Amino acid sequence: AQSVTQLDSQVPVFEEAPVELRCNYSSSVSVYLFWYVQYPNQGLQLLLKYLSGSTLVKGINGFEAEFNKSQTSFHLRKPSVHISDTAEYFCAVYNNNDMRFGAGTRLTVKP
Amino acid sequence: DAGVTQSPTHLIKTRGQQVTLRCSPKSGHDTVSWYQQALGQGPQFIFQYYEEEERQRGNFPDRFSGHQFPNYSSELNVNALLLGDSALYLCASSLQGILGYTFGSGTRLTVV
Numbered sequence: 001a002q003s004v005t006q007l008d009s010q011v012p013v014f015e016e017a018p019v020e021l022r023c024n025y026s027s028s029v030s031v032y033l034f035w036y037v038q039y040p041n042q043g044l045q046l047l048l049k050y051l052s053g054s055t056l057v058k059g060i061n062g063f064e065a066e067f068n069k070s071q072t073s074f075h076l077r078k079p080s081v082h083i084s085d086t087a088e089y090f091c092a093v094y095n096n097n098d099m100r101f102g103a104g105t106r107l108t109v110k111p
Numbered sequence: 112d113a114g115v116t117q118s119p120t121h122l123i124k125t126r127g128q129q130v131t132l133r134c135s136p137k138s139g140h141d142t143v144s145w146y147q148q149a150l151g152q153g154p155q156f157i158f159q160y161y162e163e164e165e166r167q168r169g170n171f172p173d174r175f176s177g178h179q180f181p182n183y184s185s186e187l188n189v190n191a192l193l194l195g196d197s198a199l200y201l202c203a204s205s206l207q208g209i210l211g212y213t214f215g216s217g218t219r220l221t222v223v
Binding site: 051094103 | 115142144146151152153154155156159161166167201203208209210211212213214215216217
């Protein structure tokens with residue numbers, strides 16, 4: 001079965017600074033990768049997904065992620081964050097009708 | 112186009128009681144997955160329903176059961192509630208899972 005490890009439980013950053021949220025996965029088969037964002041008291045919203053093709057994937061709200069098969073990583077990046085990006089971010093791996101999530105990274109953007 | 116609808120939004124139950132949570136999937140979606148999200152943790156997969164059958168199941172006891180109806184809506188039932196069952200329960204729907212899941216806002220269950 002596949003699994004996901006999010007390497008940082010909390011990431012504080014100042015407004016307009018760049019940010020990277022790290023995600024590593026393990027799977028013995030090809031998988032599809034996702035990043036979701038969760039705002040307080042809400043469900044999860046899809047940010048972006050990697051299915052195939054270009055390893056650099058662009059999503060909503062200026063986020064992008066790079067798939068690295070040799071390092072089994074799918075790190076999320078944003079060149080300049082805003083206060084409104086403060087939320088919980090989840091990396092997920094999907095294979096054969098099974099979507100598994102990491103423990104999450106709490107991104108806090110400070111003024 | 113309505114997204115995923117879950118009801119109720121909040122619920123308080125006593126230990127030992129039973130609870131039923133409901134989910135209406137996004138229009139056009141035929142698969143429903145349920146997740147439990149404890150405070151400060153990631154969603155944990157409970158089970159998935161497709162064509163009114165349980166297709167996949169996570170590591171949850173038999174106290175957790177579900178159902179899917181012909182209109183694709185779904186219920187999650189939890190019997191003999193424990194304090195540890197307190198969590199946000201998320202429903203997600205999909206048509207083809209690789210395209211991503213659409214989540215509802217969840218049901219906050221508190222067991223006292």
